[in-house]
Amino acid sequence: xxxxxxxxxxxxxxxAVLVHVVFLVAIEGEWRTGEATVVAKPKVVQASLVxxxxxxxxxxxxxxxxxKKPKPKPKPKPQPTTTPLPKPVAVxxxxxxxxxxxxxxxxxxxxxxxxxxxxxxxxxAGLEELPQAEPSEASDEFDEVQQVAALMQARITQNWRRPPxxxxxxxxxxxxxxxxxxxxxxxxxxxxxxxxxxxxxxxAAVERVGQFPEVAVLSISDFExxxxxxxxxxxxEDLRY
Amino acid sequence: xxxELSVIELIMGASFTVKLVMAxxxxxxxxxxxxxxxxxxxxxxxxxELLDFEDRFWSGMDLAxxxxxxxxxxxxxxxxxxxxALFRAGFKEFSKLSRQPNMDAEAIVEGSRRAMxxxxxxxxxxxxxxxxxxxxxxxxxxxxxxxxxxxxxxHSFRGLATSxxxxxxxVAPGISEALIATAMGLFAAIPAVLAYNRFAARVDxxxxxxxxxxDEFSGLLQRQSYAQQGGRVGSRDSGVxxxxxx
Numbered sequence: 001x002x003x004x005x006x007x008x009x010x011x012x013x014x015x016a017v018l019v020h021v022v023f024l025v026a027i028e029g030e031w032r033t034g035e036a037t038v039v040a041k042p043k044v045v046q047a048s049l050v051x052x053x054x055x056x057x058x059x060x061x062x063x064x065x066x067x068k069k070p071k072p073k074p075k076p077k078p079q080p081t082t083t084p085l086p087k088p089v090a091v092x093x094x095x096x097x098x099x100x101x102x103x104x105x106x107x108x109x110x111x112x113x114x115x116x117x118x119x120x121x122x123x124x125a126g127l128e129e130l131p132q133a134e135p136s137e138a139s140d141e142f143d144e145v146q147q148v149a150a151l152m153q154a155r156i157t158q159n160w161r162r163p164p165x166x167x168x169x170x171x172x173x174x175x176x177x178x179x180x181x182x183x184x185x186x187x188x189x190x191x192x193x194x195x196x197x198x199x200x201x202x203x204a205a206v207e208r209v210g211q212f213p214e215v216a217v218l219s220i221s222d223f224e225x226x227x228x229x230x231x232x233x234x235x236x237e238d239l240r241y
Numbered sequence: 242x243x244x245e246l247s248v249i250e251l252i253m254g255a256s257f258t259v260k261l262v263m264a265x266x267x268x269x270x271x272x273x274x275x276x277x278x279x280x281x282x283x284x285x286x287x288x289x290e291l292l293d294f295e296d297r298f299w300s301g302m303d304l305a306x307x308x309x310x311x312x313x314x315x316x317x318x319x320x321x322x323x324x325x326a327l328f329r330a331g332f333k334e335f336s337k338l339s340r341q342p343n344m345d346a347e348a349i350v351e352g353s354r355r356a357m358x359x360x361x362x363x364x365x366x367x368x369x370x371x372x373x374x375x376x377x378x379x380x381x382x383x384x385x386x387x388x389x390x391x392x393x394x395x396h397s398f399r400g401l402a403t404s405x406x407x408x409x410x411x412v413a414p415g416i417s418e419a420l421i422a423t424a425m426g427l428f429a430a431i432p433a434v435l436a437y438n439r440f441a442a443r444v445d446x447x448x449x450x451x452x453x454x455x456d457e458f459s460g461l462l463q464r465q466s467y468a469q470q471g472g473r474v475g476s477r478d479s480g481v482x483x484x485x486x487x
Contacts, residue, residue, distance in 0.1 A: 004320075007282075008282055008283065011278060011279075011281070011282065012274075012275045012276070012277075012278035012279040012282070013275055015275075015278040016271050016272075016274035016275040016277075016278060017271065018276050020267070020270065020271060020274070023428070024248070027248055028247055028248055028249065108426060143410075146408075150408075202308065
């Protein structure tokens with residue numbers, strides 16, 4: 001009878017603990033294998049955010065395109081300095097990404113976004129075929145670029161004073177050229193918003209910032225790829241009308 | 242971002258409140274599984290015991306003999322439960338009462354019936370033991386888990402407020418970890434609710450069978466006591482008949 005009592009306690013206890021241990025092990029195992037995809041996905045998603053946000057500065061755009069178009073497109077060949085890639089800035093060629101199989105369209109403003117998009121595609125493709133290591137490496141770099149882009153965006157947003165004539169839906173696209181120290185060497189209005197005040201305010205915002213020390217943390221090749229020349233979009237989204 | 246965000250790491254990284262909630266839920270889950278398995282064993286046993294006993298009871302063997310066998314088993318240390326416990330309670334009372342002089346048949350049957358009802362209550366207590374706990378776990382643990390989740394999410398958003406750069410990566414681990422609390426609550430609650438419903442139905446069915454057995458047995462006793470009384474007091478025969486038709 002005492003053995004019977006013990007049975008009635010020991011067996012349920014054993015089964016109860018067993019159920020939980022098995023469940024934990026199963027979850028843990030599944031979680032790990034699932035992890036690769038779970039991690040990869042957020043990264044890709046982030047990347048797409050980057051391509052939308054970071055390269056383009058957010059917010060408003062004034063009408064009138066005039067204002068300074070300092071350096072038309074061709075940048076003054078910013079000092080290619082140590083850049084391994086000769087990448088003359090002139091043609092905006094962010095130079096075809098060496099990595100990428102297909103050369104990038106030359107469209108200058110879209111080049112950055114395009115690159116990111118391409119990179120993203122590449123990443124996704126890589127995830128399917130390649131061992132994990134590769135994507136995570138690539139995405140680390142991505143993270144960094146994204147962070148820098150976010151900081152730059154914050155800096156510009158802070159310095160941007162929109163004219164009263166700014167309206168939702170206006171959009172000015174600037175092309176900014178940087179040197180590796182982060183100094184702005186070129187501001188080019190590539191697409192006007194249609195309001196000169198707005199365009200001026202956008203250009204003034206970049207001028208006011210003057211230098212983006214953040215890019216100094218990037219490797220030179222990342223800098224060349226993403227920030228030597230990049231499009232910056234000003235679009236007010238928070239206005240009421 | 243760590244590629245290996247294991248569940249364990251997430252749990253370890255949780256805040257104290259969330260950890261506490263998780264600990265409560267794990268304890269509730271383990272306990273309820275313990276009780277579930279225990280109930281399964283006990284109800285299974287009660288089931289086979291009752292079938293077994295009914296077989297012996299209706300096999301036509303002498304009831305006094307059956308009673309003696311039970312007494313021997315008790316001496317050997319076996320617990321008598323279920324149908325046999327009902328039988329023993331009723332039979333004991335019956336033989337005690339019938340030994341009394343001047344006992345009326347109706348009173349004897351009534352007395353043993355009452356004894357069986359007491360035994361029946363004891364049986365139902367034994368079978369339903371712990372079921373309320375399962376019911377509580379089933380109904381409250383999702384809320385406890387939800388509390389942990391809300392708390393954890395509150396925390397991770399508060400952290401977001403102070404960081405200059407709001408990225409998904411800053412909040413995602415906190416939310417993921419907080420959601421584990423809800424998952425645990427559900428993990429504890431679902432089996433508990435299922436088990437509670439199932440066991441409640443089974444206990445009901447068993448008690449009905451016990452009830453039926455009590456009725457059958459008191460029918461037997463009644464017949465027996467009237468027979469005895471009829472033999473003992475022929476003169477009161479007519480009165481007894483009248484009583485039985487009531």
